[in-house]
Amino acid sequence: MAALKLFSSVVFFIQLAIVVFHLDPTSAQGLRVGFYKNTCPAxxxxxxxxxxxxVLPVPSLAAPLLRMHFHDCFVRGCDGSVLLNSTANNQAEKSAIPNQSLNGxxxxxxxxxxxxxxxxxxxxxxDILALVARDAVSLVKGPYWEVPTGRRDGRVSLASEALTNLPPPFATISDLQTRFMAKGLSVKDLVVLSGAHTIGQSHCPSFTNRLYNFTGRADSDPSLDSIYIQRLKSKCKAGDVVTxxxxxxxxxxxFDTGYxxxxxxxxxxxxxxxxxLNDADTKAYVIQQSTSSSGSSFFKDFGVSMVNMGNIGVLTASAGEIRKQCAFVN
Known part of the structure; x- marks a missing residue:
């Protein structure tokens, strides 16, 4: 009987370990909070x-630093490939149109x-990209979350992959869902990470089609508030590529719920x-956060979704390298 109880206990703990393993994808990929505790504690x-x-003297820098981490993770995973410079034989991600406005x-x-x-x-x-993104957000009154580390740097960066992997500003809800699911992210991650647009600016060409020529008939996007259209037109004239x-x-x-x-x-x-607003689940989250007070779940949700995003396609253990300079492979 004692042996049977011991056997049952062993089986239980094995099953529990399996459950924990499946619930903690960072462990499965080799990432963990405090990865550098012994090798670089500071x-x-x-x-x-x-x-x-x-960031403190120039808070507007927080948005591009956060955006850079997103653009890195959606192309080849979170491997620092967005930081690599182009060479005579290769156009790197930095050269792709969606990344030409990146700074920081x-x-x-x-x-x-x-x-x-x-x-x-x-x-x-x-890892530095992931940590900087977290710190930049928290420095502009946003949430702070624990960042699992242990990523290694990739050696490949292709402009063509940035074009095909990064969600464009004109994406439909089905396109967004498809792109996020392809990276292992949920619909909730999609609507939560979209909240990053609560900080930052955008150049006029990213949205002026909604103002001046939405269907090719010199019209405006009917889903855009008419008063807001006039405000945007006062700032972005047709053909303006600078403002x-x-x-x-x-x-x-x-960083707040204003978005x-x-x-x-x-x-x-x-x-x-x-x-x-074109999907029941994402619309429900938008409405929930738009009407919530100080008890909003957005900050907590954002930290969770950032960790989920930070797990995309990471290189660990013997894969990749630790670059000496972020813009160049070793």
Missing amino acids: VEDIVRKTTAHY FGIIDAVKSAVEKACPGVVSCA SVEMDPGSYKT YKNVAKRRGLFQSDAAL
């Missing part, structure tokens, strides 16, 4: 201090340099923002 302090040096690469280089001084050859650029506008007017430097309030009022800047 890394997160160094990253935060260096990021704060740039100098900040990533500064963070990498500071980390290298403390722990040479230990911390990947891919930028706030994605969350009035609080584009502060969802705008979308609920049909004032989402992109077609991909407006598309969130």
Whole structure:
């Protein structure tokens, strides 16, 4: 009887371990919080201090740093490939049209340099991107979440892959769902990560088709609030490729739920923002966050979804490398 009880206990703990293993994808991929605890214990302090040096005086830098992590993860996974420079024989992701408006690469280089001084050859650029994105968000009054680390850097970066993998601003809800599902992300991740548009700006060409020539008949997008259309037209004339506008007017430097309030009022800047109202689940989340007070779940949800995104296609163990400089393979 005692042996039977012992056997049952062993079986139970094995089954429990299997369940935990399946519920924790970061463990399965080799990522974990505190990965550098022994090899570079000060890394997160160094990253935060260096990021704060740039973001605190210029809060508008938070958005491009967050966007850079997203653009990295959606192409070849979170492997730092968006940071690589083009060469004579290859056009890297940086050269792709969706990435030509990215900025903040100098900040990533500064963070990498500071980390290298403390722990040479230990911390990947891919992990630095993930940590900088978290810290940039928290520095503009957004959430703070634990970032599992242990990523290694990829050696391949192709402009063509950025074009085919990054969701465009004119994407429909079905296109968005397909693209996110292809990366292992849920519909909830889609609507939560879209909330990143609460900070940042966008150039006029990303949305002016909604103002001046939506169906090719010199018309406007009927899903866009008419008053908002006039405000945007006053800032973006037809053919303007230089001007930028706030994605969350009035609080584009502060991470909050303003984005969802705008979308609920049909004032989402992109077609991909407006598309969130075309699905029952994403619309329900938009409405929930647009009407919630200080008890909003958005901050917690955002941290969870950022961890989920940070798990996409990571390289660990002997795969990839630890780049000495983020813009160049070793």
